Amino acid sequence: MWEPDTKKRCQTNEHHQQQQQQQQQQKPNNPTGPFLQCFELILPWLTPIELANISLTSKSLNQLSKSTTLRRSSDASRSFENLPIPFHNTIDDHPYAHFIYTPSQIFPSSSSSQPQRQSWGSLDFSSSASRLGVEPVSLVDELGHSVSGCDCERCDDEDPDGCPCFSEMDELDMANECGPSCGCGLECENRLTQRGVSLRLKIVRDGRKGWGLYADQFIEKAQFVCEYAGELLTTKEATNRQQMYDKLASDGRFSSALLVLREHLPSGKACMRINIDATRMGNVARFINHSCDGGNLVTKLVRSSGALVPRICFFASRDIKENEELAFSYGEVRLRSNGLQCFCGSSSCFGTLPSENT
Numbered sequence: 001m002w003e004p005d006t007k008k009r010c011q012t013n014e015h016h017q018q019q020q021q022q023q024q025q026q027k028p029n030n031p032t033g034p035f036l037q038c039f040e041l042i043l044p045w046l047t048p049i050e051l052a053n054i055s056l057t058s059k060s061l062n063q064l065s066k067s068t069t070l071r072r073s074s075d076a077s078r079s080f081e082n083l084p085i086p087f088h089n090t091i092d093d094h095p096y097a098h099f100i101y102t103p104s105q106i107f108p109s110s111s112s113s114q115p116q117r118q119s120w121g122s123l124d125f126s127s128s129a130s131r132l133g134v135e136p137v138s139l140v141d142e143l144g145h146s147v148s149g150c151d152c153e154r155c156d157d158e159d160p161d162g163c164p165c166f167s168e169m170d171e172l173d174m175a176n177e178c179g180p181s182c183g184c185g186l187e188c189e190n191r192l193t194q195r196g197v198s199l200r201l202k203i204v205r206d207g208r209k210g211w212g213l214y215a216d217q218f219i220e221k222a223q224f225v226c227e228y229a230g231e232l233l234t235t236k237e238a239t240n241r242q243q244m245y246d247k248l249a250s251d252g253r254f255s256s257a258l259l260v261l262r263e264h265l266p267s268g269k270a271c272m273r274i275n276i277d278a279t280r281m282g283n284v285a286r287f288i289n290h291s292c293d294g295g296n297l298v299t300k301l302v303r304s305s306g307a308l309v310p311r312i313c314f315f316a317s318r319d320i321k322e323n324e325e326l327a328f329s330y331g332e333v334r335l336r337s338n339g340l341q342c343f344c345g346s347s348s349c350f351g352t353l354p355s356e357n358t
């Protein structure tokens, strides 16, 4: 399941090559010797606490730890995305938030194939991006052949009738894209949400809400912003985790990122529920805060032809200015004695954050 899928993105990542060159130039002239060179390889695998502890042991390791921290804070996506997504903090001493980056949906961490650690902040910018990847879970027939994709070599959004994937709409009004069982590649025009983040974004620290995701450029209404990537959970697992997170959050220092999306069939008879937990493993969408007025993003379910589970994607609900915080509504507010205080600042603020009933 952890096959790298990032080759194509890396090929176009000119900025990372430039960063790499810059880093090479910035490397201290002072040769560190085999001992410190070894630490250059180890430090990117450490948690912030381990990094802080090791930095206390010698001046050289302190220097190396500082460089690792600097590189981490310069790109939360650790080269998985097309552009770096930096952390900005002018209010306290948190340089970055630590988590495992996955550019797309993955299956729960109970599986032993999932990494407990991920390299982040090494001199080699391409190394982390090649370590984690996801193969979409696809529908197969009884002979093991993928089903329901198109045979197009290249699908053209100017001619949507030419490709069956454009027109496949189901009762849930999901957007449909070409997928794992189609003949076309990642450059196909009907794979808008599969190429990762292509807009300039940044993660900014706020005194009351923690980190938040901001636009670092103008974003036009209806533009695709990012997918909500993380661990795809069963409802039972999501309920258990939410209970654990509620307990941890009660002291105000823990921030979870479990998103539950319910999509009702127009008939009202059934409901589809998708639980994605980006708390431990996720992408930049885990930093999007709640706004009681609905914010400037909308979620849409996108199914790739032949893939088993739809993905949750964010689109701009209106034009968004550079430096504006990105936000959406986490859902209906239910009155709970232990609800977290909301600081969205909108005129329609309820005062409490929406939360799942557990």
Ligand SMILES: C[S@@+](CC[C@H](N)C(=O)[O-])C[C@H]1O[C@@H](n2cnc3c(N)ncnc32)[C@H](O)[C@@H]1O
Pocket: 097, 208, 209, 210, 211, 212, 254, 255, 256, 257, 258, 286, 287, 288, 289, 290, 291, 340, 341, 342, 343, 344, 353
């Ligand atoms: C998905 S995370 C968003 C990123 C988070 N701020 C962080 O620092 O990682 C959700 C958490 O962010 C905080 N949060 C989100 N929106 C908020 C708001 N409007 N007011 C206060 N806290 C908010 C809450 O702690 C919530 O549990």
